[in-house]
Amino acid sequence: MGNTNILIVDDEPSQLLIAKTIVRGLYPDIKIEETGNGMAAIKKMSDKSYDLILCDMMLPDITGEKILEFVRGHDKLSNVPFIIMTSSTDKQFIINAAKLRVTDYVIKPLTTEKIAAKLKKVLPNA
Numbered sequence: 001m002g003n004t005n006i007l008i009v010d011d012e013p014s015q016l017l018i019a020k021t022i023v024r025g026l027y028p029d030i031k032i033e034e035t036g037n038g039m040a041a042i043k044k045m046s047d048k049s050y051d052l053i054l055c056d057m058m059l060p061d062i063t064g065e066k067i068l069e070f071v072r073g074h075d076k077l078s079n080v081p082f083i084i085m086t087s088s089t090d091k092q093f094i095i096n097a098a099k100l101r102v103t104d105y106v107i108k109p110l111t112t113e114k115i116a117a118k119l120k121k122v123l124p125n126a
Contacts (some may be wrong), residue, residue, distance in 0.1 A: 003031075004027070004029075004030050004031065004051045004052070004123065005030075005031045005032075005033065005048070005049065005050050005051055006023065006030060006031070006032055006033070006050060006051060006052040006053070006054065007032075007033050007034070007035070007041060007044060007045065007050045007052075007053045007054070007055075008020055008023070008032060008033070008034045008035075008054045008055075009034070009035055009036070009037075009038065009041040009053070009054070009055040009056055009059065009064070009067065010034075010036060010055075010056040010059075010085065011036040011037065011056060011058075011059050011060055012036075012056070013036065015056065015085070015108065015110065016034055016036060018110050019054055019085065019110055019115070020032055020034060022110060022111075022112050022115045022116075023054070023115065023119070025112065026112070026115065026116055026119060027119070027123070033048075033050075036059075037059065037060075037061055038059040038060075038061045038062030038063070038064075038066065038067055039061050039062060041053075041055065041067055042062075042067060042070055045070070045071065045074070045077055046074075049076060049077075050077075050080055051080065051081070051123070052080065052081045052082075052083070052119070052122055052123060053067075053071065053080060053081070053082045053083070054083050054085060055067055055068070055082065055083070055084055055085065056084075056085050056086070057084050057085065057086035057088060057093065058086070058088075064084050064085075064086070065093075065096060065097065065100065068082055068084070068097065068100045068101075068102055069100055072100055072101055081103040081104075081122035081123075082101075082102055082103050083102070083103055083104045083105060083106060083118050083122070084097055084102055084104075084105040084106070085105070085106050085108060085110065086105060086106075086107060086108060087107065087108040087109075088107075089107060103121075103122055104118050104121065104122070106118055
């Protein structure tokens with residue numbers, strides 16, 4: 001588990017802290033990187049490999065949907081599990097994300113139970 005790297009992307013510092021704290025509590029040895037900026041996330045993903053990406057849907061510079069498009073179009077990232085964090089319950093968002101092969105999504109507010117259920121699906125050996 002110590003070799004597992006995840007990237008958490010959220011522009012709200014409190015949401016970023018909550019997500020990081022929940023993941024760290026569930027998987028103490030996991031390596032977590034974080035950013036509050038979509039373009040910074042893309043740069044990080046271009047430079048490094050991740051085992052999971054947790055990404056907010058609404059970022060100030062680029063949407064989570066655009067980041068997902070980047071990930072699915074990138075050879076080394078195309079199969080990385082991608083979970084969107086959102087407060088939206090809009091069905092069109094869910095349809096669009098599904099078309100882009102989102103792995104899963106979690107509706108905010110984030111809780112340990114919600115995050116744990118999603119992570120167990122994508123990090124079965126954790």
